[in-house]
Amino acid sequence: MRLTTRSLRAAATAAVAGAAALTMTAIGAAQADDAGVRVARQAGEAPPAQPDAAPYALLEAGDLPPAPTPWTAGPVTDGSGGERFCVGTRVPDTGSVHRDFFTELDTSADQTVHEAATVRDARRLTAELRDAVEHCAERLAEQYPGATVRERDHGRFHAIQTEMPGSSRDVNLVGVARSGRFVTVVQWGQMGPMESAPVGDFRDTLRTAAHKLR
Missing domain, CATH: 1.20.5 (Single alpha-helices involved in coiled-coils or other helix-helix interfaces)
Incomplete structure (x- = not known):
């Protein structure tokens, strides 16, 4: 072709x-x-990489003993919160956080959590705080000679009623708990007599606070 x-x-x-x-x-x-x-x-x-979450949690408003008006939880804030009822400033400011709680009436509460460097340090701080709570009523009576102070020991926490001359009666519940390197102090207070304190509910609150440290 x-x-x-x-x-x-x-x-x-x-x-x-x-x-x-x-x-x-x-x-x-x-x-x-x-x-x-x-x-x-x-x-x-x-x-x-995401920032590490805190290895513990603080109480929420719903974890507190029932009150006549709803609880309001404040923000979680760095530091120990300054001087606290019974324990004063014994909780170190460094390594601590705190949260305050309020109601519309005369009931309030607060929680402080401290992260110790070692378990031994946490145990030492726990013992110091529990000793401070145990002898709180004695110190108040010495500090305010004219006041009437009553105390009841409930094991892990104490109920303390104070009545200043010409003032109202107040009752406070204060407890200390520890888990590992973490130590917490929980305080509840309101106007009223010792008998008005929600002992059973506060025991549950302190148990919840300890559980949230794990």
């Missing part, structure tokens, strides 16, 4: 076009493979 110049030129053009198409296909496939590798690598990358 005789091939004309036009036929040869057309065949050459077709061959070049075919080669170019194969080249583009190969390049496209390589790019697709490379993109796939990049996507796979990105998908396999570890997510950015």
Whole structure:
């Protein structure tokens, strides 16, 4: 068969076009493979590190003894919260957080949590705080000679009633708990006599506070 110049030129053009198409296909496939590798690598990358959550939790408003009006929980704040009933400033400010609770009437509460450097330090602080609570009524009676002070020992916490001359009667419940390196002090108070204190409910509150340290 005789091939004309036009036929040869057309065949050459077709061959070049075919080669170019194969080249583009190969390049496209390589790019697709490379993109796939990049996507796979990105998908396999570890997510950015997140800040560590606190190893403990503080009480919420619903964990407190029932009150005539709803509890309001304040923010969790760094530090020990300054001087506290019975324990004073014995809880170190560094390594501590605290939260205050309020109602619309005359009932309030607070919690302080301290993270000690070692379990031994936590045990030592717990013993010091419990001793302070145990002898709180004695110190109040010495500090305020004209006041009437009553106390009841409930084991892990104490109920203390104070009545200053010309003032109202107040009752406070104060307890200390520990779990590992974490120590907490929980205090509840309101106007009223010793008999109005929610002893059973506060025992549950202190137990909950200890559980949340784990």
